């Protein structure tokens with residue numbers, strides 16, 4: 415569904431250049447539900463904006479569902495956004511119109527694309543558990559309910575890919591669980607690929623695969639130890655990333671990998687390292703010739 419290779423995004427202003435993505439590789443299979451984690455400034459939102467067609471990459475390869483997002487023309491980009499992706503943000507005010515009802519809010523993007531389907535809009539609101547509230551105005555709904563309307567809106571164009579940027583950032587734990595359950599259902603029942611960007615490690619513990627981004631590159635990948643483990647069981651384990659997942663370092667096609675800074679500092683590696691292969695393990699140490707200087 416998603417394929418990024420050597421993806422680069424550079425922001426340029428007057429005389430400053432920020433390299434937000436430095437050659438990022440990422441593959442997401444159709445029908446996957448996965449999370450992307452990383453510290454503030456690591457490039458998560460930049461990546462999501464590229465995938466959502468909200469911003470253009472500077473270089474590298476990025477394709478989503480057969481669309482080449484580097485070469486895509488502006489008119490094709492409009493079609494891509496209409497037909498392929500749905501977006502959920504932390505700040506749902508960006509998606510919603512307060513003076514309209516929940517149902518009218520879901521119908522609005524359908525009206526704009528000339529594809530009004532009231533029954534489908536109602537079905538989506540039922541899917542997110544708002545059957546009884548669909549005729550309420552937005553300001554009569556709680557923050558969590560509004561976020562669920564935002565999810566229904568993101569599905570109104572029948573996307574193949576749902577992108578969520580900190581979707582539970584401003585709701586309580588119970589609502590956050592409810593939202594994750596909705597994502598899981600949408601993923602399983604409608605076959606929509608779901609990519610969630612988050613800081614929240616307990617949230618990340620509830621998906622099958624987590625990819626960590628550091629300095630605009632994928633660094634570590636966490637895979638669920640037991641893919642059959644359901645959400646409730648994962649919660650019983652604390653739902654944390656380490657309990658549920660096993661961590662792997664990401665090695666790209668040409669053999670590059672990121673060694674965590676703490677490890678490098680602990681063994682005193684600066685600009686160079688020695689590497690040995692003992693037939694089984696690859697051992698990276700501080701350069702032999704410099705050992706005396708450490």
Ligand SMILES: Nc1ncnc2c1ncn2[C@@H]1O[C@H](COP(=O)(O)OP(=O)(O)OP(=O)(O)O)[C@@H](O)[C@H]1O
Nearest residue numbers: 425432433434452453454455456457458459460461
């Ligand atoms: N429009 C922009 N112009 C200039 N620099 C930008 C722009 N957008 C992002 N950046 C820079 O790119 C880098 C990555 O930012 P990004 O927002 O993708 O990080 P993030 O991981 O999503 O962070 P957060 O979790 O705080 O949202 C940061 O150094 C940021 O300052």
